[in-house]
Amino acid sequence: MTIAVRTLDDGAWISxxxxxxxxxxDVWTLSHGSFCECEPAYVLLEGFFGVDVSxxxxxxxxxxxxxxxxxxxxxxxxxxxxxxxxxxxxYSPEGVQSIVEPGAETD
Amino acid sequence: xxxxxxxxxxxxxxTDIRAEIERFAEEGWDAIxxxxxxxxxxxxxWYGLYHQRAGQESYFMMRIGPPGGVLEPGQFRQIVxxxxxxxxxxxxxxEFGNGWIDVTTRQAIQLHWIRLxxxxxxxxxxxxVGLSTVQACGDSxxxxxxxxxxxxxxxxxVDADALATExxxxxxxxxxxxxxPRKWKVSVTGCDEGCGQGDINDLAFEPAExxxxxxxxxxxxxxxxxxxxxxxxxxxxxxxxFATPEQAVDVAGGISALFRDNGDRENRYNARIKFxxxxxxxxxxxxxxxxxxxxxxxxxxxxxxxxxxxxxxxxADGKHDHVGVHEQVDGNYxxxxxxxxxxxxxDEGYELxxxxxxxxxxxxxxxxxxxxxxTDVDEESVDDLREVPVLEKYSPDPHPFxxxxxxxxxxxxxxxxxxxxxxxxxxxxRWLKENVELPEGVENFHIHLSGCTASCAQPQIADxxxxxxxxxxxxxxVEALDIxxxxxxxxxxxxxxxxxxxxxxxxxxxxxANLLENFDEARDSEAQSFREFVADRDDEELADLIEPEExxxxxxxxxxxxxxxxxxxxxxxxxxxxxxxxxxGTPIPSDD
Ligand code: HEM
Ligand code: SF4
Ligand SMILES: [Zn+2]
Numbered sequence: 001m002t003i004a005v006r007t008l009d010d011g012a013w014i015s016x017x018x019x020x021x022x023x024x025x026d027v028w029t030l031s032h033g034s035f036c037e038c039e040p041a042y043v044l045l046e047g048f049f050g051v052d053v054s055x056x057x058x059x060x061x062x063x064x065x066x067x068x069x070x071x072x073x074x075x076x077x078x079x080x081x082x083x084x085x086x087x088x089x090x091y092s093p094e095g096v097q098s099i100v101e102p103g104a105e106t107d
Numbered sequence: 108x109x110x111x112x113x114x115x116x117x118x119x120x121x122t123d124i125r126a127e128i129e130r131f132a133e134e135g136w137d138a139i140x141x142x143x144x145x146x147x148x149x150x151x152x153w154y155g156l157y158h159q160r161a162g163q164e165s166y167f168m169m170r171i172g173p174p175g176g177v178l179e180p181g182q183f184r185q186i187v188x189x190x191x192x193x194x195x196x197x198x199x200x201x202e203f204g205n206g207w208i209d210v211t212t213r214q215a216i217q218l219h220w221i222r223l224x225x226x227x228x229x230x231x232x233x234x235x236v237g238l239s240t241v242q243a244c245g246d247s248x249x250x251x252x253x254x255x256x257x258x259x260x261x262x263x264x265v266d267a268d269a270l271a272t273e274x275x276x277x278x279x280x281x282x283x284x285x286x287x288p289r290k291w292k293v294s295v296t297g298c299d300e301g302c303g304q305g306d307i308n309d310l311a312f313e314p315a316e317x318x319x320x321x322x323x324x325x326x327x328x329x330x331x332x333x334x335x336x337x338x339x340x341x342x343x344x345x346x347x348x349f350a351t352p353e354q355a356v357d358v359a360g361g362i363s364a365l366f367r368d369n370g371d372r373e374n375r376y377n378a379r380i381k382f383x384x385x386x387x388x389x390x391x392x393x394x395x396x397x398x399x400x401x402x403x404x405x406x407x408x409x410x411x412x413x414x415x416x417x418x419x420x421x422x423a424d425g426k427h428d429h430v431g432v433h434e435q436v437d438g439n440y441x442x443x444x445x446x447x448x449x450x451x452x453x454d455e456g457y458e459l460x461x462x463x464x465x466x467x468x469x470x471x472x473x474x475x476x477x478x479x480x481x482t483d484v485d486e487e488s489v490d491d492l493r494e495v496p497v498l499e500k501y502s503p504d505p506h507p508f509x510x511x512x513x514x515x516x517x518x519x520x521x522x523x524x525x526x527x528x529x530x531x532x533x534x535x536x537r538w539l540k541e542n543v544e545l546p547e548g549v550e551n552f553h554i555h556l557s558g559c560t561a562s563c564a565q566p567q568i569a570d571x572x573x574x575x576x577x578x579x580x581x582x583x584x585v586e587a588l589d590i591x592x593x594x595x596x597x598x599x600x601x602x603x604x605x606x607x608x609x610x611x612x613x614x615x616x617x618x619x620a621n622l623l624e625n626f627d628e629a630r631d632s633e634a635q636s637f638r639e640f641v642a643d644r645d646d647e648e649l650a651d652l653i654e655p656e657e658x659x660x661x662x663x664x665x666x667x668x669x670x671x672x673x674x675x676x677x678x679x680x681x682x683x684x685x686x687x688x689x690x691x692g693t694p695i696p697s698d699d
Contacts, residue, residue: 006111008145010375010561012522013161018144020161025525025559025669027577027584042584044525044577046560047337049376067578070608 003053003083007060011047014060014080016088022060022080024048027067028093035064036071040096043067043075057082113372115146116246121285124150132227136165136687137695153247153285155240156226159219160522162672165687165695166196167221168520170243171233172250173473174275175257175268175295176214178238180469185236186216187456189229194453196220197685197692198676200519202530203450210449212513212565213292214473215243215250219520224690241279246287248278248363253295253303255472259435259482260298262425264314264412265325267297270355277356284363288370289378291363292334295327300425301416304475306342306600307333307565309380310362317349317409326351328408329358331392332384335562340602341381346389346396349406361400365392413598419476419553419568420597421638427551428476430510431503432489440489441482442467444498445505447536448514448529449477458497466492475565477513508539511553515564517575518668519675524558525575526586526612527664527674532556535616538660543620546627549637553595554619556588567602568594570637571619578609585665586612592649593641606646607653613662614655625652 008015014022030041043064050061059077066072079097081090091097119127128151131138139147148158157168171186178186190208196219199205209217221229233239242248254260257268274293278284284291295312296303305311312327327350333343350358371377384392397405417425426433429443444459451459459479463471468483479501484492493503512535515521517528535554545552555569566572572591577584587609594603610618629652630640641649668674672684685694 004142006145008149009522015145018142020522023161023669024523025575025577026667042579046525047523065576067584067609 003058005051005053005058007048007051011049014048014051014058016058016081016083019088021088021090022048022058024062026093028064028078029096030098031096032098035073035075036066036069038066038068041066041068049074052077053083056084058088110373110375111145112149112246112375115149116286120150120153121282122280124153128154128156128223129227132224135690136223150245152244153242155243156221157244159520162681162684163520163686165222166219167223167226169218169221169226169229169240170211170215171218171238171240172213172215172243173238174251175253175271176255176473176475177257177268178471178473179236180464182236182238183463183471184457184460185232185238187453187460189232190218190456191453193222193225193229194218194220196673197688198673200530201675202533204452206453208451208453208456209516210446210451210473210477210479212449212475212477212515212563213250214252214255214475216473217516222688222690239279242285246289247285247291248274248287249290249292251275251293251295252308252475254298255302255429255474255480256433256441256482257297259437259441261434261436262298262300263436264299265297265327265352267295267303267312270297270312270327270352271295273356274359277360278363284360284367287363287367288372289375289380291366291380293359299412299415300418301413301420301596302418302426302429302475304419304596305330305333306596307335307568308343309334309366310359311343312350312355312359313411313413315349315409315411317406319351319406324351324409326409327355328411329362331362331389332381334379334381335565335567336379336560337376338560339381340562340567341385342600344384344389345408346393347408348393348396349409351406354403357401357403358396358405361396365396365400369395416597419595421551421553421570421595422597422636427553428478428510429474429480430478430505435482438486439482440484440486441480442484442489442492442503443474443478443480444501444503445510446478446501447509448512448532450529451479451501455497455500458495459501462492462495462497466495506536506540507545507550507552508543508554509536511551511570512536512556513553513564513569514556515558517558519673521558523561524669525577526558526588527668528556528558528564528575530675531612531662531664534660534662535619538616538658539619542616542658543623546623546630547633552637566591566594568596568600569603570595571622572603572605573615574605576609578611580611584667586668588612588615590615590618590653593638595638601642604646606649607655610655611665613660613665614657616660617656617658618653620658621654621656622652625654
């Protein structure tokens with residue numbers, strides 16, 4: 001089935017199938033040191049400016065700020081959840097996230 | 108590719124939305140097809156309806172925008188009655204109870220917890236008294252702001268109310284201008300104090316004089332492309348045009364049409380006209396306006412009155428707001444009342460409506476500092492009005508910390524917000540009043556708190572600018588604020604620079620207290636204003652003067668208020684949300 005994704009309300013939300021699923025202003029825990037030097041980095045997402053589906057994974061383009069060092073930068077294709085049997089399962093912002101898109105997920 | 112929003116607008120927008128709202132209201136919330144929610148909620152904004160945030164599904168914010176903030180006799184009371192009957196939430200707010208109206212920074216009224224099923228009746232009751240929600244949100248002409256004391260004030264130069272009303276009548280429900288690339292905010296100033304705040308609007312008319320054919324004509328200079336949002340604040344730019352009062356509507360229509368045709372419809376983040384002015388520059392904008400959008404020769408700019416602008420200006424002589432008792436041109440008085448963070452409970456709303464009727468003309472005007480004004484109070488009645496009990500709270504003579512406070516909607520209802528705002532700001536002001544002595548000579552001190560970078564509370568033009576953030580404290584994420592200094596309007600407007608970042612919200616009152624103490628010690632003389640003091644120093648120096656610290660100020664909103672269905676509910680867990688709800692408030696069970 002097709003998955004309708006879009007940003008809403010000036011980047012306040014990721015909408016998946018007409019339901020507001022992922023919200024800005026949550027703190028995401030990012031690993032790999034590719035956002036900034038902090039390990040892990042606690043990054044406040046300030047706005048979404050794009051969203052896409054990669055296989056079953058919903059990925060978002062967003063702007064964030066590290067709560068420790070203050071780095072502000074955009075993050076492209078941050079995985080924010082996946083669609084299982086037509087239903088969206090958000091990833092938890094608290095769980096450590098690689099900001100690299102999981103390449104194998106092409107089902 | 109055009110955005111989804113543009114596609115939805117192409118399919119159905121403007122006045123056609125009304126019938127659909129009526130239909131959904133009749134059939135109930137459930138009648139909105141699940142896979143059309145995004146499209147309908149986007150369209151509803153055109154009629155002033157804004158779907159509240161997650162956890163509050165099926166409830167709406169409703170915005171009512173009277174031009175220039177003027178509520179004619181009877182209109183304020185009608186709004187209070189509507190709030191009383193329809194604006195009740197499933198839980199109480201600890202500061203404000205349940206049932207209130209919000210006065211906004213663009214001279215509008217916002218009601219919350221509105222149910223779709225009640226909307227047609229609310230529309231009827233608004234129309235009964237000549238009010239409307241049309242274009243209060245959405246991509247078109249928003250509420251036209253301006254001098255709230257137009258027609259009354261001694262500082263008036265040209266009648267801003269006449270133009271604001273004419274613009275309102277011309278461009279509301281006007282097919283040619285109802286679908287713009289983005290919101291369109293217009294300001295009309297008529298006085299020499301600058302209280303229309305034109306500098307932060309998309310289109311600003313400002314009082315000016317011009318010699319035309321040997322005669323001095325009073326009218327407006329035109330500026331374009333101001334706005335505060337998105338970490339990209341801009342002051343409106345001078346496009347070197349003077350418009351006579353007769354030309355002003357045509358000039359406004361020309362610029363709106365220019366925006367309609369040339370604004371960026373591909374990318375909503377780049378759509379506001381401030382970005383078009385960045386790209387084109389004011390000269391090209393003027394040229395295009397002249398060549399394609401007006402059929403008369405535009406005058407070049409006249410002499411303005413910016414030199415004397417004092418509104419929200421930090422240092423200047425003259426009025427910084429409209430609070431207090433001021434003589435009108437006709438010898439009567441207008442009385443500006445302080446409304447803390449813009450919120451008025453319904454019971455007090457009735458008392459205020461009674462007082463406006465009894466001692467004034469019944470008119471209640473709304474200001475861009477979230478306050479209200481009674482007009483036409485005759486001299487003998489001023490003292491009697493002061494004695495009315497409700498004026499103890501809504502005071503014409505408030506403490507400067509309370510007078511200077513502005514706060515946006517915040518996590519209570521707003522999707523974008525990072526932090527709780529209104530209750531926090533009330534608590535800040537209370538603590539500051541009790542614990543901090545203002546330095547000698549400081550009578551105005553503006554603290555504006557916005558929950559995010561959209562900047563609805565206009566944080567960048569305050570003495571102390573506060574903006575929602577997060578930080579980690581003792582290993583836990585907590586609500587925090589960035590602190591900015593140095594902002595203000597006036598002849599030379601200036602945006603604050605963000606001096607201290609990610610300060611835990613419970614350390615901010617301590618930071619302000621220390622900052623004021625340091626200012627008192629270090630300033631040249633008692634004549635030096637806070638804004639001058641800040642302008643004299645670089646960011647590093649200023650950062651040293653802000654010393655955040657915990658005090659006995661207690662902040663109940665340090666946790667993630669966004670991750671609640673309502674930050675003040677006893678059981679605030681998102682999973683405990685009573686929304687979405689049927690018209691009678693009973694929750695609708697979800698099917699999954
Ligand atoms: C997508 C969500 C929203 C965005 C992007 C947004 C953005 C903005 C911006 C940019 C401004 C004016 C700043 C300027 O450019 O000068 C503004 C004004 C305002 N917004 Fe929002 N806002 C949103 C949602 C809300 C909601 C849900 C509420 C309340 C429930 C709200 C309340 C206000 C208020 C009170 C103002 C002040 C002025 C007015 O009457 O228009 N906003 N908003
Ligand atoms: S400033 Fe941000 S948080 Fe506050 S009302 Fe506006 S959009 Fe919401
Ligand atoms: Zn970092």
